[in-house]
Amino acid sequence: MPDTALLAATKNALLTKYGEAERARIERGVTQVASLWVPTDGDLQAFALDQFVADAKVLDVTLKRLETTLEVCNGHFIEIGRELRWDTDTDTGPLLPLDPLLAGIDPSAHLLDDLFAAKVGFVVLLNFPLTTLAERLAHADAYSRRDWAERALAALFGRRVPAEVQQEIARVGADADLYIAQYNLWMHHVVNDAGERLFPKGMRLISHWNLRDELKADYTDPRGLDKQRLITKVMERIVTQSVPAAVIDNPRVDWNPVTNKVSAAPQEFVEADAPARAVDLSGAPEPDTRYAQWLRQFQAGRRADPYSPLTPTLIARSFELGRQISEERVLGLFEQVLTSPVAAKVAALMQTSLAAKQPGRKLEPHDIWYNGLMPRGAFSESELDKKTRARYPSAAAFAADIPRILSQLGFAKDRVKFITERIVVDAARGAGHAMPAGRRGDFPRLRTRIGQGGMDYKGYNIAVHELGHNVEQVESLYNVDRVLLAGVPNTAFTEALAFVFQARDVELLGLTKPDAASERRRVINDFWMTFEIAGVALLDNAAWHWLYEHPNATAAELRVAVVAAAKQIWNRYYEPLLGGKDSVLLAVYSHLIAYPLYVADYPLGHLIAFQIEEHLQKAPALGVEFERMASFGAVAPDVWMKHATGAAVSAEPLLRATEQALAGL
Numbered sequence: 001m002p003d004t005a006l007l008a009a010t011k012n013a014l015l016t017k018y019g020e021a022e023r024a025r026i027e028r029g030v031t032q033v034a035s036l037w038v039p040t041d042g043d044l045q046a047f048a049l050d051q052f053v054a055d056a057k058v059l060d061v062t063l064k065r066l067e068t069t070l071e072v073c074n075g076h077f078i079e080i081g082r083e084l085r086w087d088t089d090t091d092t093g094p095l096l097p098l099d100p101l102l103a104g105i106d107p108s109a110h111l112l113d114d115l116f117a118a119k120v121g122f123v124v125l126l127n128f129p130l131t132t133l134a135e136r137l138a139h140a141d142a143y144s145r146r147d148w149a150e151r152a153l154a155a156l157f158g159r160r161v162p163a164e165v166q167q168e169i170a171r172v173g174a175d176a177d178l179y180i181a182q183y184n185l186w187m188h189h190v191v192n193d194a195g196e197r198l199f200p201k202g203m204r205l206i207s208h209w210n211l212r213d214e215l216k217a218d219y220t221d222p223r224g225l226d227k228q229r230l231i232t233k234v235m236e237r238i239v240t241q242s243v244p245a246a247v248i249d250n251p252r253v254d255w256n257p258v259t260n261k262v263s264a265a266p267q268e269f270v271e272a273d274a275p276a277r278a279v280d281l282s283g284a285p286e287p288d289t290r291y292a293q294w295l296r297q298f299q300a301g302r303r304a305d306p307y308s309p310l311t312p313t314l315i316a317r318s319f320e321l322g323r324q325i326s327e328e329r330v331l332g333l334f335e336q337v338l339t340s341p342v343a344a345k346v347a348a349l350m351q352t353s354l355a356a357k358q359p360g361r362k363l364e365p366h367d368i369w370y371n372g373l374m375p376r377g378a379f380s381e382s383e384l385d386k387k388t389r390a391r392y393p394s395a396a397a398f399a400a401d402i403p404r405i406l407s408q409l410g411f412a413k414d415r416v417k418f419i420t421e422r423i424v425v426d427a428a429r430g431a432g433h434a435m436p437a438g439r440r441g442d443f444p445r446l447r448t449r450i451g452q453g454g455m456d457y458k459g460y461n462i463a464v465h466e467l468g469h470n471v472e473q474v475e476s477l478y479n480v481d482r483v484l485l486a487g488v489p490n491t492a493f494t495e496a497l498a499f500v501f502q503a504r505d506v507e508l509l510g511l512t513k514p515d516a517a518s519e520r521r522r523v524i525n526d527f528w529m530t531f532e533i534a535g536v537a538l539l540d541n542a543a544w545h546w547l548y549e550h551p552n553a554t555a556a557e558l559r560v561a562v563v564a565a566a567k568q569i570w571n572r573y574y575e576p577l578l579g580g581k582d583s584v585l586l587a588v589y590s591h592l593i594a595y596p597l598y599v600a601d602y603p604l605g606h607l608i609a610f611q612i613e614e615h616l617q618k619a620p621a622l623g624v625e626f627e628r629m630a631s632f633g634a635v636a637p638d639v640w641m642k643h644a645t646g647a648a649v650s651a652e653p654l655l656r657a658t659e660q661a662l663a664g665l
Contacts, residue, residue: 002034002044010045018054025127026052032125035309036116036160051123059127063146066124066153071483075439077108082435082445088178089435089447091427094275100178106170110163121157130154132310133320140636148635149484155321159308165300172300173594176293180594181430183207186251187214189265190230193258198227202271204251206449207238208588209431213458216371217381225358232366233257235588239566241288241559246280253279273452288555290593291562295555297596298547315544318597323490323604324636325649331541334534334603336651338573342658343531346524347577349373349662365570365580368532373525379511381457387509389454398448398455398463399425405467405508409501411623422478423470425463431590432462434469434498436487437477444473461505468501469494475630485633489640491598495605496612497630500622503613520661526613527658530606535569536586537600542569544597562587608641610654615645 007030014026030048037044053059087095088103115121128150136143136151143151184206187199205211215231218224234257237243244262247255251274254265262283301314311317319327337343347363350370354361392398402423406416422437428447435445448455448463455463472494477486488494503522506512514522542565547553553561566587575581591598612629619625629644638648647653 002037006044007031007034010048013045013049014052017049018052022052022054028129029126032130032154033122036125036157037122041116041119041122047119047122048126051119051126053127062123062127063150063153066120067149067482067484070153070156071439071486073111074108075437075442077111078436078438079442080107081105085174087429088174088181089426089429089433091429091450100175103174103178104171106167109166109170112157112159112161112166113163115157116160121160124153124157128154130158130310133324133326136324136636137638140639143635143639145481145485145633148633149482152484152634158310158321159304161304161307165303165307168303169300172296173596176297176594177430179289179293180590181206182249183590184249185211185234185247186249186271188269188271189247189251189254190234191254191256192226192230193256197269198223198230201269202451204249206431206590208235208590209462210449210458211235211588212369213461214381215366216369217384217457219370219372220380225361228366229364230257232364232585236584238290239584239587240563241290242285244280244283245286246278246282246284248286250277251275252277253281288559291559292555293593294543294562295547295553295558297593298544298551301596302548302551313548314596315541315548318600322597323492323601325490325604327541330600330604331538333607333649333651334537334600337527337530337534337603337607337655338538340655342527342655342662343573344577345662346373346528346531346658349524349665350528363578365574365578365583365585367578368574368585370528371525373521373528374506379506384457384460384506384509387511388457388460391509392450392455392460392463394454395425395427395448395450398446398460399423402467405464406471406623408508409504409623409626410621411627412621415623415627418478419471419474422474423467432459432466434466434473436469436473438486440478440483444470446470460509461502464505464508465498465502468498471501471626472497472630475627476633479627479631480633482633485635487634488630488632489634489637490601490604492601492604492608493637493640495601496608497626499605499609500612500616500626503609516664520664522613523610523654523657523661524665526606526610527654530603530610530654533599533606534603535573536589536592537603538569539566539586540589540592540597540599543592562592604649607651607654608649610657611641611645611647611650614653614657 011026011030014030015023029052033044033048053062084105084107085103087099131151184204187203187205188197188201190199191197205214211231211234215228218227221227237257242260244255244260246253246262251271252265254263260283262281264279264281305312308317311320315327319325319330323330350367351363353372402420403416406419411419422443423446424443425446427450432448435447437444446463446466448466449459472488476488480486507514512518543562546561550557563584566584567582570583570586571581589599616622616625632640632643641647641649
């Protein structure tokens with residue numbers, strides 16, 4: 001950073017040229033430039049005199065020019081990145097050794113370096129305000145759309161992270177994502193102490209998503225409790241890193257997760273399309289690979305810390321830049337849910353419901369994923385699978401049905417056509433995701449897992465969720481008034497809008513119609529889903545704080561710390577309701593490994609989704625309101641929420657409505 005004498009001289013030179021009317025902008029702009037200027041950037045004063053824009057009309061043209069240019073640059077880089085990751089993200093068959101290398105390339109890694117080297121980044125910092133979260137929140141209600149656009153532009157240049165650091169973050173992230181995408185278990189080869197095979201041949205489940213969804217589906221199965229207890233043991237083995245390495249994505253060995261014994265699968269039980277794999281019967285686990293991936297994410301992410309003066313940790317960037325909500329406020333919302341007396345009442349309802357079907361049955365830790373509160377709980381997994389496989393034998397079949405889905409959700413006919421033409425559906429290698437576009441002219445991608453027999457209910461449920469993301473992505477890119485504001489305030493908001501779609505998945509299959517009773521159950525289920533994932537978010541956050549406190553930790557030490565934190569959070573919030581002292585189930589979520597500090601967006605998204613749902617109850621058509629909300633752009637969360645629903649983000653509506661729903665039942 002230049003010395004104070006040079007800064008003062010630069011500011012005085014600009015004041016002499018442009019006058020006192022520009023003092024505030026000059027003071028701020030020069031200070032912002034100086035915070036990232038290094039000697040090799042050249043003559044700061046000459047640059048400032050040449051590039052400071054005092055004319056309002058020229059400043060407006062400058063903003064628009066940058067807006068257009070950055071849309072094209074970022075949009076095409078997203079397209080290139082999508083192609084580089086194509087074979088690791090989509091189900092194109094066996095991976096080549098080359099594919100993970102391609103996926104680890106971030107084509108935009110040098111863009112920020114280049115923009116600063118060309119002084120474009122400094123032009124932005126000289127002329128537009130770089131604000132802290134506190135500043136934006138203090139003035140949020142007074143900002144115009146132009147004000148928000150200026151601040152969004154400046155935020156892009158608030159850090160000067162070197163290209164090699166960006167590239168390392170991308171490479172490590174791609175490796176972790178691929179590790180999770182390939183972490184599958186062949187459930188026909190998971191046996192109990194009696195040697196029984198409780199799961200059907202060919203069932204291949206990714207951790208944790210499909211394991212959790214299978215557990216949910218087993219509530220209607222006559223052997224469901226046995227299956228659920230076996231899956232729970234599998235999950236515990238994953239968390240403690242005691243799963244034998246030989247059983248991961250290997251249908252040639254059988255595994256008893258209770259005893260942890262591995263044996264060769266009899267040939268008659270091996271799937272016909274089973275890939276060739278060596279049979280290792282030693283039972284040796286991975287060498288803390290799960291936690292090594294997590295540790296590498298931390299080590300790569302913290303390399304950006306010195307270049308982020310306003311947000312010097314990944315935790316700070318996650319909340320202040322990513323969510324635009326303080327860490328304290330977000331965690332406070334989760335604590336409010338986790339400590340609410342409503343939780344015990346919902347657990348009592350679950351206990352009554354389960355005991356009615358299984359006399360004497362007590363709640364167990366896996367009941368954190370109980371799905372009997374929703375109307376879909378009345379249908380068996382096989383019934384739902386049969387319907388979805390018949391309707392969606394391929395990705396193309398789901399794509400062809402999107403117009404009907406949108407029409408049923410209340411989108412206008414012309415808007416159905418517009419949106420459908422801008423969404424592309426692919427078969428996913430992993431559990432599924434929605435990939436946004438970055439420029440108008442490119443299209444978001446919907447990815448979900450599709451088996452040989454068609455899309456099962458798990459894949460369909462994910463597809464409907466991802467469709468919600470995609471519709472938001474179309475609206476917030478193509479219909480926002482300023483492309484610098486494309487998107488929504490943070491990931492929790494796109495999750496919330498995706499939840500709105502996902503909550504209607506069975507209804508969209510023609511199996512249910514909402515009524516007063518189902519609406520009460522939906523509210524209670526919304527609370528329980530928020531309660532469940534809030535603990536995982538606390539664990540994610542606690543683990544990252546531990547990592548910053550122990551930057552030289554080993555993968556084994558991280559495992560010990562995560563397991564201890566998972567037990568502590570479980571014992572405080574969940575054990576009083578579900579039992580299972582020292583359960584580690586909260587740590588099974590794959591997001592903890594593949595998506596750093598992402599989990600908080602789920603419970604936050606549930607709270608936001610509930611407020612949106614309350615508003616939609618009064619709206620004439622879901623589709624019309626969805627479009628109005630989704631196209632408002634990436635402004636501050638409370639500003640967006642007030643525009644969408646009339647109130648700021650809060651846990652109170654969900655807690656209040658859950659109390660009322662319980663009373664109604």
